[in-house]
Amino acid sequence: MKRRVLLATAALGLGLALPGAGMAQGLDKVKACFVYVGPIGDGGWTFQHHQGALDLVAEYGDKVEIAYQESVPEGADSERVITQFAMSGCDIVFTTSFGYMDPTNAVAANFPDVKFEHATGYKREAPNVSTYDARFYEGRAVMGTIAGRMTKSNKIGYIGSFPIPEVIQGINSSYIHAKKVNPDVTISVVWAYSWFDPAKEAEAAAALISQGVDVILQHTDSTAPLAEAAKTEGVIGFGQASDMAAFAPSPRVSSIIDNWGPYYIKRVGQLLDGTYEQGAAWEGISTGEVLIGEITEAVPAEVKAEAEALRDAIGAGTYHPFTGPLNKQDGTPWLAEGEVASDGDLAGMNFYVEGVDGDIPQ
Incomplete structure (x- = not known):
């Protein structure tokens, strides 16, 4: 099982915007890529993340392109998929399971111009890695x-x-x-x-x-x-x-x-308008997540x-x-x-x- 947590460090940086990773200017179009731990038809976790990805398309139309890979095992396989996405022109890669945390950070170190967002994790070892979670x-x-x-x-x-x-x-x-x-x-x-x-x-x-x-x-x-x-x-x-x-x-x-659409829309929107910064989000009922x-x-x-x-x-x-x-x-x-x-x-x-x-x- 690859999703074990280092409990002593799990609490670092929750809910904080982090300095030093802003953008100088916005993008005309964003390619947003998603790594899923299950099939999009699972009826639960992955289904809901994919609905958030589809919300992106509905919100931004031809300003956004999405790509995704389903049923990616946590561990070495995920690092391979994340790397392939980084090499394929993805501007931002959302990795949507806790066990993708270390692979996400490892790949991010090699692709400083790509933004990486990891769901439910806490490690942000490079300035181009952000984390997001729900309460x-x-x-x-x-x-x-x-x-x-x-x-x-x-x-x-x-x-x-x-x-x-x-x-x-x-x-x-x-x-x-x-x-x-x-x-x-x-x-x-x-x-x-x-x-x-x-x-x-x-x-x-x-x-x-x-x-x-x-x-x-x-x-x-x-x-x-x-x-x-x-x-x-x-x-x-x-x-x-x-x-x-x-x-x-x-x-x-x-x-x-789990209502991920608003978060995905916000983060891709920040890439489009040039306001994107590294961050750590943990939202709940109050914000509709x-x-x-x-x-x-x-x-x-x-x-x-x-x-x-x-x-x-x-x-x-x-x-x-x-x-x-x-x-x-x-x-x-x-x-x-x-x-x-x-x-x-x-x-x-x-x-x-x-x-x-x-x-x-x-």
């Missing part, structure tokens, strides 16, 4: 609230991809907010060790359902968990990364939607209202999903009453909060 944990707070209210067995399940901070944030946020509205709720985590593997994801969902879980959340890229949930009456789930509305009104009762999909009629009206109120409070900045008092899994204090987790703490999160069963794989 997925905000959306998972909303999903957790619905999950806690909707479960009848008091058992919710979570299908994780890899044990990195981004995923652990989501597990913790989901559990914290399910627990807030249902003190009896428990959460079980199954690791797929893949971003996109429909067979593994379906198997994980089936295993959870066999344990009595009736609400399934996921941080994997396919629609397979929803398809598996649909086989058992009373089991619900949520769209992940994209709306997955084909499974509405149930088992998909809502969704977290994380959207909450329609909450269907399968959810009681009062639960829908509660979830929407939470969404709006997060968006307004009046509530943070990681607000104390919160303890770590072993009972040691983490956040005091009213204390809010720092971005650095979240970016390096390597622990479960109190009440989550099981160990984080090493």
